[in-house]
Amino acid sequence: MLIIALLITTVSATRTSIPRLRLTYKDLLTTNRSSVFIGHHGQLALSSVFLDEYRDRLFLGGKDVLYSLMLGPISTEAKEIHWPPLPGNKEDCIQAGKEQTECANFVRLLQPYNRTHLLACGTGAFQPMCVFIYVGHRGEHVFTMNAGNVESGRGKVPHDPSLKFASTFSGGELYTGLTADFLGRDAVIFRSMSGRSTMRTETDQRILHDPKFIAAHLIPDNSDRDDDKVYFFFTEKASEAGDREGAIHTRVGRVCANDVGGQRVLVNKWSTFIKVRLVCSVPGPHGIDTHFNQLEDVFLLRTKDERNPDIYAIFSTISNVFQGFAVCVYRMADIREAFNGPFAHKEGPEHQWRAYEGRVPYPRPGVCPSKITNQPGREFGSTKDFPDSVLQFARSHPLMWRSVQPAQRQPVLVKTNIPYKLKQIVVDRVEAEDGQYDVMFIGTDVGTVLKVIALNVNSLETEEITLEELQVFKLPTPITSMDISVKRQALYVGSPSGVAQVKLHCCETYGKACAECCLARDPYCAWDGSSCSRFVTSNKRRYRRQDVRHGNPVLQCVDQSLSGLDVTEDKVVYGTENNSTFLECVPRSPQATVTWLIQRDDHKEEVKLDERVMTTERGLLFHHLFKQDEGVYICRTREHGFTQILARFTLEVLQGDLVNELMARDRAGFSDGLKDRSAGSYRSWMPCSTYSRSGSASQIGQSRTWFKDIMQLIGPSNLPHVEEYCERMWCNDKLKRKHKGMLEKYRQAQESARKARSKSSGERNRTPRDLRGRKE
Numbered sequence: 001m002l003i004i005a006l007l008i009t010t011v012s013a014t015r016t017s018i019p020r021l022r023l024t025y026k027d028l029l030t031t032n033r034s035s036v037f038i039g040h041h042g043q044l045a046l047s048s049v050f051l052d053e054y055r056d057r058l059f060l061g062g063k064d065v066l067y068s069l070m071l072g073p074i075s076t077e078a079k080e081i082h083w084p085p086l087p088g089n090k091e092d093c094i095q096a097g098k099e100q101t102e103c104a105n106f107v108r109l110l111q112p113y114n115r116t117h118l119l120a121c122g123t124g125a126f127q128p129m130c131v132f133i134y135v136g137h138r139g140e141h142v143f144t145m146n147a148g149n150v151e152s153g154r155g156k157v158p159h160d161p162s163l164k165f166a167s168t169f170s171g172g173e174l175y176t177g178l179t180a181d182f183l184g185r186d187a188v189i190f191r192s193m194s195g196r197s198t199m200r201t202e203t204d205q206r207i208l209h210d211p212k213f214i215a216a217h218l219i220p221d222n223s224d225r226d227d228d229k230v231y232f233f234f235t236e237k238a239s240e241a242g243d244r245e246g247a248i249h250t251r252v253g254r255v256c257a258n259d260v261g262g263q264r265v266l267v268n269k270w271s272t273f274i275k276v277r278l279v280c281s282v283p284g285p286h287g288i289d290t291h292f293n294q295l296e297d298v299f300l301l302r303t304k305d306e307r308n309p310d311i312y313a314i315f316s317t318i319s320n321v322f323q324g325f326a327v328c329v330y331r332m333a334d335i336r337e338a339f340n341g342p343f344a345h346k347e348g349p350e351h352q353w354r355a356y357e358g359r360v361p362y363p364r365p366g367v368c369p370s371k372i373t374n375q376p377g378r379e380f381g382s383t384k385d386f387p388d389s390v391l392q393f394a395r396s397h398p399l400m401w402r403s404v405q406p407a408q409r410q411p412v413l414v415k416t417n418i419p420y421k422l423k424q425i426v427v428d429r430v431e432a433e434d435g436q437y438d439v440m441f442i443g444t445d446v447g448t449v450l451k452v453i454a455l456n457v458n459s460l461e462t463e464e465i466t467l468e469e470l471q472v473f474k475l476p477t478p479i480t481s482m483d484i485s486v487k488r489q490a491l492y493v494g495s496p497s498g499v500a501q502v503k504l505h506c507c508e509t510y511g512k513a514c515a516e517c518c519l520a521r522d523p524y525c526a527w528d529g530s531s532c533s534r535f536v537t538s539n540k541r542r543y544r545r546q547d548v549r550h551g552n553p554v555l556q557c558v559d560q561s562l563s564g565l566d567v568t569e570d571k572v573v574y575g576t577e578n579n580s581t582f583l584e585c586v587p588r589s590p591q592a593t594v595t596w597l598i599q600r601d602d603h604k605e606e607v608k609l610d611e612r613v614m615t616t617e618r619g620l621l622f623h624h625l626f627k628q629d630e631g632v633y634i635c636r637t638r639e640h641g642f643t644q645i646l647a648r649f650t651l652e653v654l655q656g657d658l659v660n661e662l663m664a665r666d667r668a669g670f671s672d673g674l675k676d677r678s679a680g681s682y683r684s685w686m687p688c689s690t691y692s693r694s695g696s697a698s699q700i701g702q703s704r705t706w707f708k709d710i711m712q713l714i715g716p717s718n719l720p721h722v723e724e725y726c727e728r729m730w731c732n733d734k735l736k737r738k739h740k741g742m743l744e745k746y747r748q749a750q751e752s753a754r755k756a757r758s759k760s761s762g763e764r765n766r767t768p769r770d771l772r773g774r775k776e
Contacts (some may be wrong), residue, residue, distance in 0.1 A: 004097035017415070018590045019450065020520065021509065022757025028470060033506045037069065038498035040080055047161065050110035050118070051483040055138050058492060059118060060499060066120060068135065068143040071488060071501075079143040081133070083107065085125035086150065093125040096182075102126070106161035107155075111169040119169065119193075120145075121153040123161045126182060128153030146685045152291050153191045155180050155198070166213035166232060170257065175230045177213035177365040187211050189232060189255065189270065194262060202269045207398050211251075215298035218257065218305050219332065228257040233278075233298045233313070233334075240344060240353045240399065247316055250278045250295040252335060252404070256368035256383070263384040266390040269569060271383045274366040276338045280315040280328035280411055291603070292326040294318050301427045301438065308332045312440070313423050315411075324416040327425065327440065327454075329407035335404050339366060341577040344399040355401040361387065365394035397649035412454040413440070420444040426484040426491065427503065431537060432523040433546040439467075439504075441525060443479030443490055447472055449493060449502065453523065466622070467522050470499045507532045511588070514545055515553035519589065519639055523548050527557070551640040566645040570632065573649050575625045577656030584619040585635035585647045592639040596620050599632040607633070627653050 009107040028034035038044055044061035052059060053071075060067040066081040085093075085105045093103035095513035102125075109121035113132060121130040130153040136142030158165050158178050165178035173194040180186050185207050187440075191199040201207050215233040232253045241247030253275035261268045281289040292315035311330040317323060341364075345356035367373050369380040380386060406412075415422065424443035429436055442450040451468040472479070472493050481494035484504075491502040510517050510532050517525060517532035526535035527545035535546055545556040575581035587594055596607040598614065609615060612623050622629060635647040 017464050017466055018464045020589045020591045021467065022590070023471065023509070024470045025471045025474045028472070028502065031506055031564045034470075034472060034500055036498050036500045037067075037078065039065065039067065040078065040564075044498050045106070045496055046494050046499060047106045048108050048110045049481045049483060049492065049499065050112070051485060051492055052112065052135075053337060053485055053487055054072060054464075055135065057135070057141075059110050059133075061110050061120065061122070063104050066107055066133065066145075068142075069142065070141060071485070071490075077141065079141065081143060081145050082123065083120075083131070083145065083147075085127070086129065088128045089125040092127070098126060102161060104161075105129070108157040108161065108165070109167060111174065112168070113169065119174070121157045123159060124153065125156060126159045128157050128159060130156055131435070137386065155192055155200075158184065158575060160184050164212050164214065166216040166234070168216040168218055168230065170218045170228075173257075175216055175218075175232075175255075177211070177216055177232045177234060181419070189253070189273070191255075193335075197268050199259060199261060199268060199270055202266065202395065204395070206239065206396070207273065209237040209239060212295075214295050216302055219300075219309065221336070222307065222372065224372055226258055227368050227372055229254045229368065230257055230561060232293060235293070235295045238277075240346075248293045250293060250313075250315065251275045252278055253337065253368075254397075258370075259283060259383050261383060262391045263389070265388050266395065271386060271391050271394055272366055272368060273397055274339060274400060274728065277403040278313065278328075278330065279403045279405055280313065280326050282326070282414060290317075290324070292317055292324065292328075296325075296422060297424050299425050301429060303429075310427075310438075311335075312425055312427050312438075314425050314442070314600045316421065318380065319494075322416055323418075323421075323756065324414065325418070325422040326411035326415075327413040327422075327442070328411045330404060331407055331510060334407075334428070338400055338402045338404045341400055341402040342723055343397040344401040353401075356397060361389045361393050363390060364391055365397065375388055377738075379729065408456070408462070410460075410462070412462050420446045420448065422450075424479050424482040426482045428484055428486060430523040432535060432548050433526065433544055434549055437523040437548060441482065441484065441504075443482050443493060445478040446476040447479060447495060449479070449482075453521075453548070465521055467520065470502060472502060473497060505534065507534055510610070514557035515644075517643065518545060518547055518553040518556045518589065519551050521548050521551040535640075553640075553642050570648045570650045572652065574652050574654060575622070576654045576659045577627060578624055579656070581622045581625050581651070582619055583633055583635070583647070583649045583651070586618050587646065588644075589637075589639055592637040595636045595638065597634040597636060599634060604634070625653055629653055659744050662685060 001213070002265065012765060023031075023033075025034075025594070039062065043063070044060070044065070044171075046060060047063070048061035053634070056071045058069045058071055060069070064082060064084045066083055068076045068079045083105055084090075085103070090103045094100055105122040107122040107123050109119065109130075111119045114118040116134060116136060118133040118135050119130060120133050121128060129150050131145055131147070131150045134142060134144045155178075156167070156174060156176055158180070159182050160179075160648065161664055163179055163184055165176060167174060167176040167178075169175075171194075173196075174190075175190050176190045176192070178188070180188050184540040186203070188200045188203075189208070189276045211234040213232060213234045216230060218228060218230050220228050233250070234253070235248050235250050238247045238249040241249070251274060255270050256272040259270055259272045262271050265271075278295070279291070281291040283289055296314040296316055296317045301312060301314045305307055309332060311332070313328055313330070315326050315328060317325075342355040342357075344353055346353050362378070363373050363380060363386065364370075369382050369385065374380060421444060423445050424441050426441050428441070430439050437453050440450075440452045440454070442452060449470045449472050450466055451470070452464060452466050455463040455465065457463050473495055475496050477495040479493055479495050484490075485491040485492065489504045491500075491504060493500045493502060505522065505524035507517070507522065508531065510520040510522065510525060512531065514527040517527040517721070520532070524535060525532050525546070535544065547556045548552075573581065585594065594615065597604045598607050607613065607620065614621055614623075615627075619635075620633065630651055630653050633649040633651055634645060635649075637644050637646055
């Protein structure tokens with residue numbers, strides 16, 4: 001029952017969820033769409049990335065190393081800093097029982113500190129450390145570090161390089177969600193690096209229960225900066241799940257940026273922390289929904305209103321029944337509404353969770369001390385001024401009762417039973433001819449990037465369109481980070497093996513016709529009258545042809561020549577009765593459906609498919625060919641109502657018994673020719689005069705006789721076609737070299753066998769030495 005909803009939702013989008021264009025690693029390099037940086041020593045082990053568009057720089061952190069690259073071709077002008085663990089720390093790490101590969105300094109954190117410095121923190125062989133990197137002013141390419149100014153990184157990055165964490169830097173302070181101890185058990189939210197006291201969450205499973213932090217962002221609520229809040233996105237064990245042991249829920253928690261803890265209660269502990277559940281599910285029949293509970297990645301799509309970004313999140317299932325992934329979009333207004341709603345409450349172990357209906361103390365737990373909160377006669381300068389009742393309530397009621405539902409109350413993308421996992425996401429909002437589109441770039445665990453858009457068909461259904469699948473890295477490798485530069489129209493894709501810069505679009509790869517450009521449905525691209533190129537806003541509407549929503553070239557390209565896309569020339573194909581034959585026809589788009597027609601006497605009908613005649617991804621396959629299969633076969637594709645004829649084949653069927661007789665005669669002649677080992681007597685078995693130039697006159701005559709016999713079967717009217725076919729299939733240079741090599745190997749084998757026989761005969765006739773000695 002749980003997967004019925006998934007089937008209902010995705011069945012209509014099955015065809016468009018297939019990538020319309022697949023580009024390999026080689027394709028991306030040859031079209032100059034991608035470049036990859038793997039470090040100066042080929043062992044980058046990438047663990048952090050910071051894209052600095054202000055300085056036009058890309059900063060990378062790896063295993064014992066830091067890099068600075070100028071944006072552009074990312075393999076040029078790279079500066080390197082070697083940063084290993086402090087002396088003795090690696091040895092201590094190994095003695096503590098850790099693997100030698102873990103006992104290094106994996107740079108996990110790169111954050112801008114001020115206009116000239118970068119904060120870098122690494123694991124330091126399970127002894128975290130931080131340092132400031134001098135990167136210079138804008139326009140400079142300076143990259144230096146004072147190794148003597150290294151300080152402790154505890155509470156800023158995890159000890160273990162494999163553990164997830166999330167951080168954001170704002171106002172000179174670092175907010176981090178992580179496990180802060182050597183064993184990876186003390187899960188906390190920290191604030192550090194300020195003149196104020198270090199803040200952390202209280203050790204209480206009601207606050208955080210085995211969380212895995214994914215992202216952290218400061219999002220202002222209004223113009224009052226005292227009301228700014230830091231939001232943490234994470235998954236944790238759900239205490240409200242009841243008897244479902246091990247149930248995982250995704251949360252968004254928040255703290256006030258100006259929180260300084262309480263005066264007597266929650267001293268140096270967060271006093272404003274509250275959390276709410278994020279739901280990403282597919283509605284099902286009878287109220288049974290399919291939930292995606294494991295959060296994989298979060299991306300904030302910034303808008304003109306900095307207070308209301310759109311939040312894109314990738315989720316996965318934890319079910320043992322099937323593997324699925326979904327992308328849900330959330331509005332900040334819905335998240336704030338849940339935080340302003342009722343608190344979740346449970347009277348005791350035997351009671352059920354419900355909405356708290358009692359009196360909530362003032363000021364409301366979770367709010368920030370600010371001008372908006374203060375009332376005449378009830379002003380609070382800081383959280384230390386909050387009454388103890390407020391802090392006690394916040395400690396015992398951190399969870400909100402209402403969950404946050406996604407926009408339209410369903411995912412914008414669902415993928416199930418796929419051979420990869422969705423791991424990273426970035427989004428670009430693109431202006432197109434018929435409106436705005438959010439283009440999602442989704443990274444997988446096999447090194448590919450999916451370029452996807454989602455169209456709202458109606459209030460209950462979305463259409464997923466996978467525009468491209470890009471193989472960013474040469475070998476399969478999990479994508480661990482993705483950043484997008486709208487300014488440079490590029491993606492920066494990170495993996496353990498390196499980082500790749502990939503252009504967001506390459507319109508010319510879609511084709512050279514208006515129809516092909518329109519069928520691509522790429523918001524970045526439009527037909528400009530002569531080519532498929534980048535869409536730009538212009539008043540010259542007659543030169544722009546684009547239809548992202550419907551992809552209908554018949555309407556968009558009405559004044560363009562569409563008939564020129566059809567193939568009119570017939571290819572003649574010969575087959576033999578009872579043998580297999582294949583007619584190749586590969587559609588230009590995997591999203592197109594292929595139909596095979598057969599034409600006899602000006603009458604066309606669809607080819608009847610069965611176990612003997614079947615279609616494959618690359619054409620039409622006859623397992624056993626019959627004489628009545630002769631005719632003209634037409635390969636026709638259909639995509640979004642637009643049809644094209646890709647290929648026409650005239651299939652001629654030869655009589656099987658006569659062909660077998662001729663082939664048997666030829667094989668017998670070939671065997672006789674091999675028995676004659678005189679020079680130049682090796683007979684070619686192909687009816688190609690080029691092979692027989694070195695042969696004797698009698699063999700050339702035999703070859704021509706064989707060829708004439710086949711011609712009689714085919715008929716004199718088709719001789720020109722057959723000669724052209726044979727020349728193409730048997731007489732090309734590659735096959736000449738192949739068959740020449742085969743004959744040469746045969747000569748060498750015969751010569752070796754002759755020498756072996758001569759040697760063996762000599763050994764048998766030779767008198768043993770000891771017998772000769774005795775005779776003497």
